[in-house]
Amino acid sequence: MIGKEISHYKILEKIGEGGMGVVYKAQDTKLDRLVALKFLPQSLAADTVERERFIHEAKAASALNHPNITTIYEIGEHDSQLFIAMELVEGETLKQTAARNSLRLEKVIDIGVQICDALSSAHEKGIIHRDIKADNIALTPKGLVKIMDFGLAKLKGATKLTRTGSTVGTAAYMSPEQAQGAEVDHRTDIFSFGVVFYELITGKLPFTGEHQAAIIYSICNEEPEPLARFRSGVPESLQRVADKVLAKAADERYQHLADLSADLKRIRRELSSGVKEAPKSDKKSVAVLYFENLSSDPESDFFAAGITEDIITDLSKIESIRVASRNAVLPFKGKPVDIPVLGRKLNLDAVLEGSIRKAGNRLRITAQLIDVKEGFHLWAERYDREVQEIFDLQEEIAKNIASALKVKLSPKEEEKIAQKYKGDLRAYEYYLKGRNYYYKYTKSDMLAAIQMFKKALEIDPNYALAYAGLADSYYQFIDKGFETDKSFLVRAEEAAQKSLSIDSECAEAYKALGTIYFRLGKLNSAKRLLNRALEINPSYHPARGNLSLVYRELGDFEQAEKELLFVYERDPSFPFTSFLLALHYLSTNEYTQTEKYAGKVLELGESTFYLAMGNYLLGMAYLYRNQPQKALEYMKKSEGFESNPSTILGVAMAHTVLGDESKARELVGEVLKKHPTHEWTVMSLIFCYALLREKEKVYEWLRKGMAEDNLEWIALDTSPLLKEFQNEPEFQRILQEHKNKAINSE
Numbered sequence: 001m002i003g004k005e006i007s008h009y010k011i012l013e014k015i016g017e018g019g020m021g022v023v024y025k026a027q028d029t030k031l032d033r034l035v036a037l038k039f040l041p042q043s044l045a046a047d048t049v050e051r052e053r054f055i056h057e058a059k060a061a062s063a064l065n066h067p068n069i070t071t072i073y074e075i076g077e078h079d080s081q082l083f084i085a086m087e088l089v090e091g092e093t094l095k096q097t098a099a100r101n102s103l104r105l106e107k108v109i110d111i112g113v114q115i116c117d118a119l120s121s122a123h124e125k126g127i128i129h130r131d132i133k134a135d136n137i138a139l140t141p142k143g144l145v146k147i148m149d150f151g152l153a154k155l156k157g158a159t160k161l162t163r164t165g166s167t168v169g170t171a172a173y174m175s176p177e178q179a180q181g182a183e184v185d186h187r188t189d190i191f192s193f194g195v196v197f198y199e200l201i202t203g204k205l206p207f208t209g210e211h212q213a214a215i216i217y218s219i220c221n222e223e224p225e226p227l228a229r230f231r232s233g234v235p236e237s238l239q240r241v242a243d244k245v246l247a248k249a250a251d252e253r254y255q256h257l258a259d260l261s262a263d264l265k266r267i268r269r270e271l272s273s274g275v276k277e278a279p280k281s282d283k284k285s286v287a288v289l290y291f292e293n294l295s296s297d298p299e300s301d302f303f304a305a306g307i308t309e310d311i312i313t314d315l316s317k318i319e320s321i322r323v324a325s326r327n328a329v330l331p332f333k334g335k336p337v338d339i340p341v342l343g344r345k346l347n348l349d350a351v352l353e354g355s356i357r358k359a360g361n362r363l364r365i366t367a368q369l370i371d372v373k374e375g376f377h378l379w380a381e382r383y384d385r386e387v388q389e390i391f392d393l394q395e396e397i398a399k400n401i402a403s404a405l406k407v408k409l410s411p412k413e414e415e416k417i418a419q420k421y422k423g424d425l426r427a428y429e430y431y432l433k434g435r436n437y438y439y440k441y442t443k444s445d446m447l448a449a450i451q452m453f454k455k456a457l458e459i460d461p462n463y464a465l466a467y468a469g470l471a472d473s474y475y476q477f478i479d480k481g482f483e484t485d486k487s488f489l490v491r492a493e494e495a496a497q498k499s500l501s502i503d504s505e506c507a508e509a510y511k512a513l514g515t516i517y518f519r520l521g522k523l524n525s526a527k528r529l530l531n532r533a534l535e536i537n538p539s540y541h542p543a544r545g546n547l548s549l550v551y552r553e554l555g556d557f558e559q560a561e562k563e564l565l566f567v568y569e570r571d572p573s574f575p576f577t578s579f580l581l582a583l584h585y586l587s588t589n590e591y592t593q594t595e596k597y598a599g600k601v602l603e604l605g606e607s608t609f610y611l612a613m614g615n616y617l618l619g620m621a622y623l624y625r626n627q628p629q630k631a632l633e634y635m636k637k638s639e640g641f642e643s644n645p646s647t648i649l650g651v652a653m654a655h656t657v658l659g660d661e662s663k664a665r666e667l668v669g670e671v672l673k674k675h676p677t678h679e680w681t682v683m684s685l686i687f688c689y690a691l692l693r694e695k696e697k698v699y700e701w702l703r704k705g706m707a708e709d710n711l712e713w714i715a716l717d718t719s720p721l722l723k724e725f726q727n728e729p730e731f732q733r734i735l736q737e738h739k740n741k742a743i744n745s746e
Contacts, residue, residue, distance in 0.1 A: 005029075006078045009037055009085060025088060028073075035073060036088045039081055051082060063125055068118035068145045089146045094196060095134035101203030105233070107143075108200045109268040114145035115193055116261035123186040123257065130184065132192035133173040134199055171215045172205050176248050179216040187250040190257060194245035201238075202230035206246060220248065226344055236347045237267050237569050243345060259596045266565065284405040285348045287324035288312050290333040291365070292355040304356045305333075306432030307365075307394060310420070311352075314398035316539035317416040320407045324348070325541065327573040327604075343372030350378055352401060363387045367397055369404050379404035391422040419505060423460045430456035431466050438473055441609040443482040449473045467499035468508035475516055480609055481644070492516050507536040511543040518550055521709060523745045526550050541567045545580050552584060552714065553742055560584060575605035582617045586624070587714045594621040612638040612647070619650050624720050628657035645675040649684035653721070656691040664692065682710040687721045698725060702734050713739040 001024060004011045009026040012034075016023040021038045028035050040051065055075065062072035071087040094111070097103065103111075115137065122129060129136075131149060138146045171179070175191035178184050198206045206224030209215040227234040227242055241263055247253045254260040288311050293304040308329075315323040324346050332342070339351050354367035368380035379400055385393055395417050402409055409417075421428060434452030437445040450473045456466040474492035477483040493516050499509035514529035527550045533543035544567050551560035561584060567577045578600035585593035594617060601614035619634035632654035638647040652667035668688055675681050682705040689697035705711035716722060716735045725731045 007076050034088045036086050038084045064122055066118050066121040068114045068147060070146050070148050089138045091138050091140040093135050094137045094139060097139055098134055098199045098203055106268055106271050109264050111145055112197050113261050113264050116257045118147050119189050120257040128186050129189050132189050133170045134196050171212045176220045179219050187253050190245060190253050198242055201227055204230060239347055258592045262593055283320055283322045284407055285322040286350045287329055287346055287348050289329055289353045294355050294357040300358045302432045302436055310394050311397055314417050318402055318413050325571040328571055339370055348372045361387050369401055388425055421465055427456040427460035427463050434469050441607040446473050446476050462502050464499045464503035464506045465508060467495045468506055468512050471495035471512035489516055505536055507533040507540050515546050521745050523550055523554055525746055541571055545576055548580055555743060573604055575601050575610045579613055586617060586620055587718055589718055591621045591625055616647055623653055628654040645671045645681045646684050649688050652688050653691055683712050683715055690722050711738050
């Protein structure tokens with residue numbers, strides 16, 4: 001073939017060969033450019049099915065117009081041989097790049113983002129590549145990724161090109177469903193991308209074997225080694241991406257490449273800025289599983305859970321230990337746990353597990369610290385003590401864990417661990433029950449929490465943590481919309497101040513008071529108090545999450561996002577953080593990110609509050625995207641939406657965009673009748689009236705919101721629902737007045 005002229009192409013040299021064709025470098029004599037010509041192998045030229053597949057490749061790839069996908073110029077035929085003329089890509093394949101294992105992580109992530117964007121473009125057109133591998137992706141000298149060979153691409157409806165039960169593609173890069181010959185969708189490309197990405201980071205394939213059957217077994221049954229096993233300095237966030245993209249079940253992977261791309265961009269930005277999402281490499285990481293309650297009394301469940309959480313709190317005070325939070329281990333409570341799998345999932349060095357048996361005044365605790373990577377015991381102990389000794393025992397266990405991990409405690413850390421409640425055991429048990437009710441975030445549970453904290457204080461009036469819990473509970477009645485009576489905030493502030501009068505180092509009390517001042521519009525005071533809570537306990541994530549809200553209200557969106565991502569990377573299982581991230585990205589009109597984190601809220605949140613808010617935020621994201629039918633569906637999924645003014649008005653907004661203004665006005669009237677003073681009503685009414693084109697009503701409620709201090713200037717400034725108003729002088733005057741008031745508040 002070398003030297004031959006085919007059509008207006010002169011063959012110069014052979015540059016590649018694969019199962020679907022031979023590729024030559026050629027000169028386009030018409031346009032005076034170098035091209036790649038791909039020919040169907042002669043042995044297959046007479047096969048009608050293979051000819052059709054070859055043509056299909058050209059049609060699939062030519063339908064794509066993306067800088068990271070090789071451009072198809074034309075399809076032709078010469079002496080009964082089909083060929084494709086395509087862009088000639090200079091550079092090397094990612095297989096060659098990975099073999100050197102010399103790329104910086106930032107560059108690997110940049111390559112990953114480019115691949116995501118290219119495949120996302122193909123998926124949007126219904127095209128699945130089905131043969132993503134390092135040999136099929138080139139990297140140009142300028143760092144541009146080019147995906148090649150859509151020979152195995154599958155257009156929706158083009159099922160005739162794949163035999164039932166057959167497998168196509170390259171074994172080591174196949175998804176489990178593809179390797180098993182099952183029907184595949186776009187998520188098979190996401191898995192194959194994960195294999196390439198793993199290979200670029202480590203220089204090794206995640207699934208190996210001596211023959212194809214062994215490789216397929218590994219893909220379907222074995223977990224890949226952690227990235228850190230082969231490369232140092234890999235952030236925990238990147239390991240989580242790798243775990244998710246290589247999930248065996250398609251439903252557990254990223255469902256859309258846009259979400260994967262967004263995560264990679266975020267990690268790349270943090271790596272390049274020097275702000276690492278992952279913890280320092282010299283920290284030991286440990287998870288404390290909930291101790292099993294072996295007592296016959298179910299009430300002891302509170303006791304066992306409380307001890308577990310207090311050990312977690314003690315360990316979080318040690319700078320050299322990264323401890324998985326309560327929320328990270330809560331899903332494993334009462335369930336059998338595969339320690340190595342948990343270790344990989346949470347990037348752990350060790351796991352503490354144990355049991356508690358309480359009988360009368362006696363307590364037996366067994367505990368064992370297990371090395372995740374090697375599987376052996378680092379430390380194990382059994383304690384037979386009086387129940388009253390539980391406070392000293394928690395401290396002793398925390399210190400033993402530190403010793404087993406070869407972590408030397410500083411005098412300050414010793415002092416912090418010793419600073420804990422050591423008073424009346426009955427008060428402690430009521431406090432544990434109150435904390436358990438509090439985390440459920442329902443009105444009835446919050447009432448129960450208040451009763452438990454009060455009982456604890458009846459027994460011990462100097463119990464600072466119980467006062468802090470009481471302050472938080474009163475605050476939630478306002479924050480969650482259970483009450484509009486502002487006296488709850490007064491009671492909350494009194495309880496928080498009482499807590500601090502007893503213990504000036506109570507981080508929980510500073511956090512409670514900070515959230516109260518935030519609600520009262522004292523933003524700079526709130527920032528000071530929440531930062532003080534974090535000075536005392538840098539691992540106290542609820543304080544950091546609330547601090548992000550303060551920064552957001554002060555207009556510092558970058559710092560707000562940074563605080564939230566700091567928490568999320570260390571504790572992705574905390575639904576409050578995902579809720580705040582979804583809210584943040586809705587405010588900045590990043591709807592893919594909004595959907596991602598609102599989805600996490602629904603996945604993680606057990607309380608009706610989180611289920612309601614996850615659906616509400618998804619509804620608003622779809623409304624902002626002008627997809628009212630989807631918005632309506634999610635708004636109606638919100639728990640108790642019929643009694644929540646925000647979700648009722650969300651439904652009204654969706655009906656307005658769908659053209660049913662009479663239904664919208666009916667719902668607005670219902671809210672005005674039942675919830676006229678609810679603080680969640682004002683902004684939603686402004687949105688509704690804007691969509692209904694009732695300008696006077698919009699300004700009427702803007703002025704009411706100003707008078708009652710119930711406006712959210714961020715939503716006024718960024719919401720696309722107010723686009724027609726945002727350039728009007730009066731609107732801007734109200735916006736700036738409210739914004740200045742918020743930013744300059746004490």
